[in-house]
Amino acid sequence: MSLYALATLFNGPNQTGSSRMLGLGASDRYRPDGPIDLLTAGLYNFVTSGSLICSDADLNLVLFQNDDFSGSFFQLSKSRDSGNASYWHTGPAASALVIASNRRNTTETRLSYSDLFRGEWDSFLDGKLAGTAVSREGEPLLTWRMFPTNDQWLDAGRTYLRIHQPLHVHLDWWPDYSASMDYHLVLYVDGNHHLRCWVADWECWVDGGAKNGRIHSSLDPQVAAGMPELQNQINGRLSQLDGLGAVKDVYYLPGRQLASIGTGTLGGNTSDDVTIVVVS
């Protein structure tokens, strides 16, 4: 085991002030740094400068608007072949994530979460909702959920793809209700070195009101029952990627990054899209 990438964050310009190092070892993919870590180092929303150095993989330092690695993000990336680099930054830094990409002797295939799953989701949900009093309220939010803390259904050590779908519940005579459903997906490499998915949880929210309980009673079992069916449908789609060869790893980058940005910067929002990187 060894160090192969190091990002340093300073709260002053030109690498001054208090600082924090985020290292990555040879087998590490992610190094999250949450709001508490940044706060105690005087770096919460005050990452002003720093340096990036890496050897065997590209290094991506991503700074987020929100405490939970979500919202507006700014990514500083350094190619493994371009020595060390110093950077400057202004803007939110409520959480930070270091991600290794493009590791030497591997091949990466980059896919858009939205491109890959939106069609599957629409056909899955529209089939389920046909002839019911519930309709889809627009397109789903397809984003990620990284290392969720204080969550009774999700694991703080995992990374998830999130599907959030607003719904509209029509009631005879009675005013309509808003509702939403969520699934969290985990992409993983199975024993045959294929990329597969499991649906980790389901969630259902309904507007408060007199009919809340009745709607929950009707909607919750259907959302829960949809987990295995959605999982099978997605795995059917993922099996089309088996031709990529033996998959070694899968990880995510924020936004739409279908090509490596090398040494450079990128801004966006985690709600825009998620890039699924399949490593073979």
Next chain:
Amino acid sequence: MTTHRGGFGVGPNHAVQLATAHTSASLNRPDGTAGGAASAPAHDTVAKVRRTKFDAAPWCPPWVQKMATEKATIEEVVHTAVKRAQRHTTEETLVEIETLLNELSRDPEHARQVRDALSKDVIADLLMKGAKP
């Protein structure tokens, strides 16, 4: 609305104004959300996450405790830590030293000492060792 600005090198002349990002949907669940979890499949290989949390509190490596007892300066601790990193490039040692130096670097003056001791050449040397199979 939030906007980041940043880039490589030094100075605001290289600033790039980014497109305004829209607000993401809140990940906090509203009251009354129902839900349930499923168990993971048997063969579930996922990307590895580096963690540097130590359970013992207050955390302090024995060699640092010894130096503190001997009234060593912070600068001496920093230099010793860097030498240890150069001598023993194991994951355990590196994580320990990273944690120690991050603790010390909460103070700007100590951060400066760490920055000076952990020069680009020293880091490059550590990474070169890391690059070996």
